[in-house]
Amino acid sequence: MSQLENLYREVIMEHYKNPRNKGLVNDPSYTTIHIKNPSCGDDITVQSKLVGNYIDDCRQDGHGCSICCSSASVLTETMIGKTKEQAQLIATNYLKMVKNQPFDETIDLEEASVYTGIRQFPARVKCASIAWMAFLDTLKKEE
Amino acid sequence: MENRYRNDFPKLHQEGYVYLDSAATSLKPQSVIDAVTHYNQHLSANVHRGVYFESYEATRLYEESRQIIAEFIGSQIEEIVYTRGATGALNFVATAYGLPTLQEGDEIIVSELEHHSQLLPWQAVCAKTKAKLIYLPLNAQGRITVDGFKQVLSSKTKIVALTYVSNVFGFLTPVEEIIKLAHQVNAVVVLDAAQAIQHVTIDVKKLDVDFLAFSGHKMLGPTGIGVLYGKKQLLSRLEPIEYGGDMNDAVGKYTSEWKDIPHRFEAGTMPIAEVIGLGEAVKYLKHVGLDQIEHDTTRLYRYTVQQLKKIDGIQIYNEFSDAGIIAFNLIGVHPHDAASFYAEQQVCLRAGHHCAQLVIQWLGIEACLRASMYFYNTFHDCDQFIKTTKEAVSFFKSVGF
Numbered sequence: 001m002s003q004l005e006n007l008y009r010e011v012i013m014e015h016y017k018n019p020r021n022k023g024l025v026n027d028p029s030y031t032t033i034h035i036k037n038p039s040c041g042d043d044i045t046v047q048s049k050l051v052g053n054y055i056d057d058c059r060q061d062g063h064g065c066s067i068c069c070s071s072a073s074v075l076t077e078t079m080i081g082k083t084k085e086q087a088q089l090i091a092t093n094y095l096k097m098v099k100n101q102p103f104d105e106t107i108d109l110e111e112a113s114v115y116t117g118i119r120q121f122p123a124r125v126k127c128a129s130i131a132w133m134a135f136l137d138t139l140k141k142e143e
Numbered sequence: 144m145e146n147r148y149r150n151d152f153p154k155l156h157q158e159g160y161v162y163l164d165s166a167a168t169s170l171k172p173q174s175v176i177d178a179v180t181h182y183n184q185h186l187s188a189n190v191h192r193g194v195y196f197e198s199y200e201a202t203r204l205y206e207e208s209r210q211i212i213a214e215f216i217g218s219q220i221e222e223i224v225y226t227r228g229a230t231g232a233l234n235f236v237a238t239a240y241g242l243p244t245l246q247e248g249d250e251i252i253v254s255e256l257e258h259h260s261q262l263l264p265w266q267a268v269c270a271k272t273k274a275k276l277i278y279l280p281l282n283a284q285g286r287i288t289v290d291g292f293k294q295v296l297s298s299k300t301k302i303v304a305l306t307y308v309s310n311v312f313g314f315l316t317p318v319e320e321i322i323k324l325a326h327q328v329n330a331v332v333v334l335d336a337a338q339a340i341q342h343v344t345i346d347v348k349k350l351d352v353d354f355l356a357f358s359g360h361k362m363l364g365p366t367g368i369g370v371l372y373g374k375k376q377l378l379s380r381l382e383p384i385e386y387g388g389d390m391n392d393a394v395g396k397y398t399s400e401w402k403d404i405p406h407r408f409e410a411g412t413m414p415i416a417e418v419i420g421l422g423e424a425v426k427y428l429k430h431v432g433l434d435q436i437e438h439d440t441t442r443l444y445r446y447t448v449q450q451l452k453k454i455d456g457i458q459i460y461n462e463f464s465d466a467g468i469i470a471f472n473l474i475g476v477h478p479h480d481a482a483s484f485y486a487e488q489q490v491c492l493r494a495g496h497h498c499a500q501l502v503i504q505w506l507g508i509e510a511c512l513r514a515s516m517y518f519y520n521t522f523h524d525c526d527q528f529i530k531t532t533k534e535a536v537s538f539f540k541s542v543g544f
């Protein structure tokens with residue numbers, strides 16, 4: 001099986017075909033961040049809603065390649081219900097993983113761990129990153 | 144069949160490497176690499192200054208390249224200005240010519256085929272001068288036509304800024320007729336020849352074009368060097384946009400005088416090795432011959448399109464390219480996903496909007512794949528590309544696209 005096949009076989013296709021938490025809400029209690037990847041036209045918006053210290057909801061919308069769209073979907077599922085600190089820890093660790101930088105392997109990335117395969121495709125790291133960067137920005141913006 | 148030029152390109156010695164991205168940048172022949180190295184290794188001296196041998200020799204080669212390029216496009220030597228690339232050249236025209244001459248109500252004709260480097264400088268100039276960008280209507284295929292041009296040409300037209308060959312479709316613009324018509328209303332024509340210079344014989348005098356820009360790296364030369372051709376009487380009227388060493392004649396405390404064209408526009412130390420490399424690239428193009436290049440490239444292109452059309456699940460956007468470019472998609476597969484598949488097979492092509500977002504919008508798509516071939520490609524390369532495309536279609540189907 002090629003590395004590409006490995007990558008697509010798993011969670012990625014499932015989320016690409018059946019994206020979770022897709023569609024934005026027009027609600028001021030959500031924080032919204034929009035990121036574009038101008039080189040390939042990926043275009044993703046992420047919303048998060050904090051209640052107390054918990055991520056009460058996380059939504060996403062946009063278009064792009066399968067890596068980009070699926071990782072946005074996986075992001076939302078991973079984040080809902082986490083504390084803000086957990087969420088930040090997971091997201092920063094995930095971003096280090098896809099960039100092939102040293103990361104803390106004891107932190108459970110849940111389904112997002114399949115994106116470890118992206119390291120074989122450095123040109124696609126951006127695709128796997130933009131939704132997660134947008135998410136971190138929503139948390140920052142709330143501060 | 145053997146390709147007799149292939150050996151001249153060291154990058155092609157790599158086993159299994161299928162390079163189909165020549166519209167992004169061409170490969171470099173050994174002679175160009177050697178010319179660049181010769182300067183760095185044996186000369187490494189600045190131009191127009193030292194009196195020692197190395198400096199004299201560097202200056203000679205630097206100016207000899209200008210002569211070679213001038214002959215290549217039929218211009219006078221002083222009409223060749225070295226720039227950073229087509230981008231630098233087009234920005235120069237917009238800033239040095241457009242900005243001071245345009246007024247509110249003036250019109251600049253452009254098209255949706257323009258590369259961002261022939262669009263954004265004019266947008267910026269329009270924002271400052273209140274001149275207006277006017278888009279000529281493309282025909283159904285996406286071509287610039289004389290008819291479409293006539294529909295927007297008027298006495299308000301001051302500048303016509305068009306691509307000579309589109310970098311997404313590879314369509315050739317009917318420039319002869321357009322230039323004639325533009326001159327009837329005294330408009331100045333600026334052609335972006337970045338995708339034309341390596342395919343089409345250009346004679347700037349016959350064309351009577353006012354400004355013409357191209358990049359070295361798409362015509363077998365090094366990166367970081369390009370050319371602006373400008374008619375002498377136009378260039379002579381322009382103020383420099385950069386000031387510094389080498390471009391001045393007499394420097395006073397409060398005012399100074401500039402050298403004549405073209406040196407007036409080449410402030411500071413230029414990319415000397417790259418200039419010399421570009422001269423060598425032109426020699427190589429002449430040695431092969433643009434007619435031969437066109438013949439070989441077209442043969443490969445036609446063959447590949449015919450094969451590609453037979454594959455189910457492929458959409459081709461430009462079946463009749465004039466410059467060996469195929470813009471296409473795997474239906475239902477984002478081009479970035481597809482490009483990774485090709486990359487795994489060492490088939491190099493490009494995915495995205497190709498710095499021409501308006502064409503992509505015109506097509507009503509998000510992005511596309513682009514395979515572009517040149518005379519150093521072989522039928523074997525094309526077959527590898529077709530084989531990989533077939534595999535890609537079935538792969539993406541198998542994983543659920």
Ligand SMILES: Cc1ncc(COP(=O)(O)O)c(C=O)c1O
Pocket residue numbers: 166167227228229230231258260261306308309310335337338358360369498
């Ligand atoms: C049609 C066209 N114009 C302009 C450019 C810009 O060339 P450069 O990036 O070398 O300045 C390109 C290259 O991508 C092009 O294809």
